[in-house]
Amino acid sequence: MDMNVSVGGLQLRNPVMTASGTFGNGLEFAPYGDLEKLGGICVKGLSLKPREGNPMPRIAETPCGMLNAIGIQNPGVEYFVRSILPSLKRVDVAVVANLYACDADEFGELAGILAAEEGVHALEVNVSCPNVKEGGAAFGQDPSQIARVTESVKKRAGNTPVMVKLSPNVTDIVECARAAVDGGADSLSLINTLLGMAVDARNRRPRIANVVAGLSGPAIKPVALRCVHQVCRAVDVPVVGLGGIASAEDALEFILVGAHAVQVGTANFLRPDFAFSLADDMAALLSDMGVESLDEYRGSLVLPL
């Protein structure tokens, strides 16, 4: 089955990408499978300057999921371009750079640097920085800010496609999606993690030094699916669905509600070779169901009248 997809100008050999922050820069997973079996790799979030991230402990396991407060630890965009990208370029796979900044200008600057690099095939804009200037609310919770950031990135991105990654920690995700599209987003990816918390009843302490953290994994799939369903019906740009995908059937559920592609996050921790066979498994499952193409299946959810 032809599994090629195009996501707002980004060409993928199949609809399976790996989610930012859960797959390193991709090369960490090379011993466990052929990276060229993937549709694309979204690398760990990049900021202008290196970041050490949050204090330890910064991960905790919860039922069917996990919490993380890594805090975008990364070596900075220059290091990425100089020391990581050259090795990634030798792999024939779409590389999506995930951008993290705390104001629209900084986002624009990051976009300019990365879009100039031949080996970067798309930009994914992570809008969940708590914006101190705007009174502490996360960027991604304010539609007007989302639009501004997207515009700033688009201006500097040239021909490189721009995907905006939305947070589910909002009252109305459709409003955020529309804001990103108004700002010029070529595609959207959703969802990022849900705000959560875990505490230890015995020693009366939070399990994560940062106290609150991002929930991911199978536990969040129903929320992710709802968000993707709502957004796909409201906007015209392609949507990439993610949140709790841990099987081919999970991935197809996102396609069914309208996603063009999917990303695998926490499931990369269930076993490091998980993502490599997902596209083949999705194709096999579609064939089993008598479906002839992804296009035919996409968005074909039958809703009650």
Next chain:
Amino acid sequence: MSLRDCRNVKVLDVVPVGQSKRPGDFFELVLEYPGWGGWKPGQFVMVRPVSWGPELVWGRPFSICRGDEKSLTLFVQRVGRGTERLSQVLPGEDVTIWGPLGNSFAVEPETPTLMLAGGIGIAPFCGYIERHAAPENLKLFFAHRMPLECYPYAAMTQKAQGQNMLEAQPEDLAGIIDQMGALIREYADGGLVLCCGPTPFMKTAQRFALEHGARLQVSLENRMACGVGACLGCVCKDEKGHHTQVCTKGPIFWADKVEL
């Protein structure tokens, strides 16, 4: 070609070790040989039984204790949800493992080497003694809270020289610390010291090593999600204060190069 991989292997046996308050607190997990002839002492594996489903997300890291062409043996202490479930796996069950992971202990066959183990921290030393070219140069100092037969101590001291101290009361701790200090001083001149145990135990060893100028390596047991260096959930601080992955840059660090 990397030596590392991920595969499903069968459980060959689950062997309870010793008698503690609850049976099965300590056990050996014997797995089918994954084909990793080249594992090095101090390396670990991530283990995740297929039967876990999504309710337990992460694999769990365990040091390689013994390995030959037929099997790979891990020595496990039951402490929480994962190790509880692991103690219930049955022979014949499929377990996903990935590895061998991490760096390894310095092996210097000619150097008199002191191994300081606290509790389950004894586990990586099984593999160390097994793979060491001159076990007659090895001494194991073991501080423990559970009865000695809960640990593979007897098997290890058949090859290496051993000494153990039970920490039954809080006062015993002072004796253990004194003994550690004296031993580290003894090995400071031309020796090598290796340590694995609870963080306060390793901190004490680090303090003595820095005081006496001893060469010390510590093996860290941070919580891990991926085990392959990707999630950045397992980090510790290096000597420059940078967060560095324990799973790939460690689990073993020179004591003067890591903040405990």
